[in-house]
Amino acid sequence: MRYENKDRFAGFKRGLLLLLLLAGTLYIGYRFYLFYPDKAQIPAGSTMAGLDISLMSVEEAMAAVTERYAQPIAVQHQAGVVELTPESVGFKLDSAAMQLELEAYLNSRELWQSFVQDLLEDVWPMPVMPAKIELLATHDPALLEQMVASIGSYLDVPAQNPHIIPVSLQVAEGSDGYRTDVTASLEEVTAAFYSPTNRQATLKVTPEVAEAPSIELLKQYIETQIANFSGSGSFYLLDLQTGDEILVNADRAMSGTSTVKIAIILETYRAQESLDFDQRKLISETLTLSGNYSANLLLDVVAGQDNAYLGSDILTESLWNLGLVNTFIATPYEEPARSNRPTYITPANSIPYEDMTIDPAMQTTAEDIGTLLSMIYHCANGGGALLAMYPEQLTPQECQEEISYLTMNAEGNWLLRDGLPPDTVLAHKHGWIDGDVGYYGTHSDAGIIFSPGGDFVLVGYLYDEGWLDW
Numbered sequence: 001m002r003y004e005n006k007d008r009f010a011g012f013k014r015g016l017l018l019l020l021l022l023a024g025t026l027y028i029g030y031r032f033y034l035f036y037p038d039k040a041q042i043p044a045g046s047t048m049a050g051l052d053i054s055l056m057s058v059e060e061a062m063a064a065v066t067e068r069y070a071q072p073i074a075v076q077h078q079a080g081v082v083e084l085t086p087e088s089v090g091f092k093l094d095s096a097a098m099q100l101e102l103e104a105y106l107n108s109r110e111l112w113q114s115f116v117q118d119l120l121e122d123v124w125p126m127p128v129m130p131a132k133i134e135l136l137a138t139h140d141p142a143l144l145e146q147m148v149a150s151i152g153s154y155l156d157v158p159a160q161n162p163h164i165i166p167v168s169l170q171v172a173e174g175s176d177g178y179r180t181d182v183t184a185s186l187e188e189v190t191a192a193f194y195s196p197t198n199r200q201a202t203l204k205v206t207p208e209v210a211e212a213p214s215i216e217l218l219k220q221y222i223e224t225q226i227a228n229f230s231g232s233g234s235f236y237l238l239d240l241q242t243g244d245e246i247l248v249n250a251d252r253a254m255s256g257t258s259t260v261k262i263a264i265i266l267e268t269y270r271a272q273e274s275l276d277f278d279q280r281k282l283i284s285e286t287l288t289l290s291g292n293y294s295a296n297l298l299l300d301v302v303a304g305q306d307n308a309y310l311g312s313d314i315l316t317e318s319l320w321n322l323g324l325v326n327t328f329i330a331t332p333y334e335e336p337a338r339s340n341r342p343t344y345i346t347p348a349n350s351i352p353y354e355d356m357t358i359d360p361a362m363q364t365t366a367e368d369i370g371t372l373l374s375m376i377y378h379c380a381n382g383g384g385a386l387l388a389m390y391p392e393q394l395t396p397q398e399c400q401e402e403i404s405y406l407t408m409n410a411e412g413n414w415l416l417r418d419g420l421p422p423d424t425v426l427a428h429k430h431g432w433i434d435g436d437v438g439y440y441g442t443h444s445d446a447g448i449i450f451s452p453g454g455d456f457v458l459v460g461y462l463y464d465e466g467w468l469d470w
Helices: 002-038 058-069 095-107 111-119 141-155 182-193 215-227 257-271 277-288 292-303 308-321 366-380 385-389 396-407
Strands: 073-077 080-084 177-180 200-202 205-208 232-239 245-248 362-364 425-433 441-451 454-464
Touching (some): 058 095, 073 182, 080 141, 182 200, 257 292, 257 308, 257 396, 257 441, 277 396, 292 308, 366 396, 366 454, 396 425, 396 441
Parallel strands (some): 073 200
Antiparallel strands (some): 073 080, 232 245, 425 441, 441 454
């Protein structure tokens, strides 16, 4: 009986073992059945071109990479956002090479090894080396640079320098701007095309500062105004700090008007070692009230006798010695011309002007009067041609006195003064001739401008038939 029970128990164990073996075989078979269709499945943690392709098939992985890298990138410019497609810069994936590399990785894994790893994953995880396929792609650098430059040319706001508005003939102020630095922007834009996640780039933009109004712009402005004026114009500007000049018809002979009284006053200082009260009064009347009679009396002082004609000759010779060969007084103010010397021939008036009638009694040019004013300015500061030419006859104090008298000239403020800020100091002498005299309208003003931005000499002459409103 005992042996019979023992045999039964042994049979039961064998049956149970067989049953377990059968169950294990069926389980393993079932797991293999589940595993086999996915034998080409990519292991977890695998990447291709920076994308997670875990548990995908080769086809799914390639589709995901193609889709991601076909998306446009967002290019941020200071003025807005522009999208660039990969096609626009010749961006191409080398899909075939990446797929071959992925398939080679999968083929390198033994089927049974992979199945065992999958089977024991839940109870005894075994490390699996994931696939890591690098991005293989190319683009056209020249095309990319062209596209970035195109964005810049469309969205950049270049600095606008001061310029003349054609219709109104006014000067437009400059405005700052910005411009794309194409070279500096290429690296970030390129990186965006090669990134699966950060598909945006910011262009490098360089600020541009508008130029300050230049002396050349002022010259263009004056030339434009004269070109649109019915008569003739002559202008001279000198920057007393830099020596820069603007000359617009500045060598054209013009009627001297009262601007040559600047030369009369200077010659009076040169002729007299010291001035008495009456002589200073004459200077004041000549420069501040534009007195013609007082100017003639000062020519008498220059002559050292009651002879304004002689004083005119001495003054003219002195000016010519200074190189101001286009300036003269042949006849004092409102006096008859001398039969033997009604006028002078100069380089400036040797050129015929069909559009002008010039006073034969006294003439100058904008350049001559402007140069004379600059000489007086430098003399007042202890240097220049006047003190070099007449060291014993002129002093800086006398030159400064003349400038002071010129600053007291309140007449003619609708000329140079009208175009200056109210607090600007202007030492000037104006003058005009109207049509009643027979030489038609000549308006002029010559002065030294003392401004916070520097000191300047500015001289302007305008000529037209009849009375001028300027």
